[in-house]
């Protein structure tokens with residue numbers, strides 16, 4: 001599937017997934033952009049389109065296709081389902097349990113099975129780290145990891161992404177948008193929380 005980065009960016013902006021402005025993140029740091037993955041996940045047609053892009057990237061990057069697709073809760077489950085459907089592979093889901101991920105409801109990974117993890121937004125890498133822990137415990141082989149949006153500042157893992165945006169964020173005292181007195185918005189509610 002041939003789609004340029006600028007086309008992907010336009011799509012993300014049009015869907016309201018990518019928002020530009022002056023936002024306060026959960027970490028309390030300030031950022032000039034914000035991703036709301038549910039603007040894609042609530043539109044199955046587009047979730048499917050992005051899953052197709054993930055599949056074509058996997059096909060380009062992986063020498064051997066996996067046996068199994070793995071989706072961590074919540075957004076990863078939806079995208080993993082669609083990636084697995086396109087590749088005609090089984091899909092397992094990781095659910096949150098006591099702050100970690102767990103395979104519940106009788107789902108399993110057999111030792112030696114090749115697994116690809118599919119997730120939505122990669123910020124700190126914690127979610128992927130926890131997902132990999134489960135796969136390693138089951139002696140599965142992690143064949144690859146693919147995410148919709150990679151917004152890490154430091155690229156310390158080999159992760160395939162549909163859209164990469166270096167996630168520059170700032171503490172309040174060092175924030176250039178604060179210096180320019182751009183109103184600060186809570187990206188979850190859209191409310192301005194500080195005017196200048």
Ligand SMILES: [Zn+2]
Pocket residue numbers: 022030031172175176177178179184
């Ligand atoms: Zn700021």
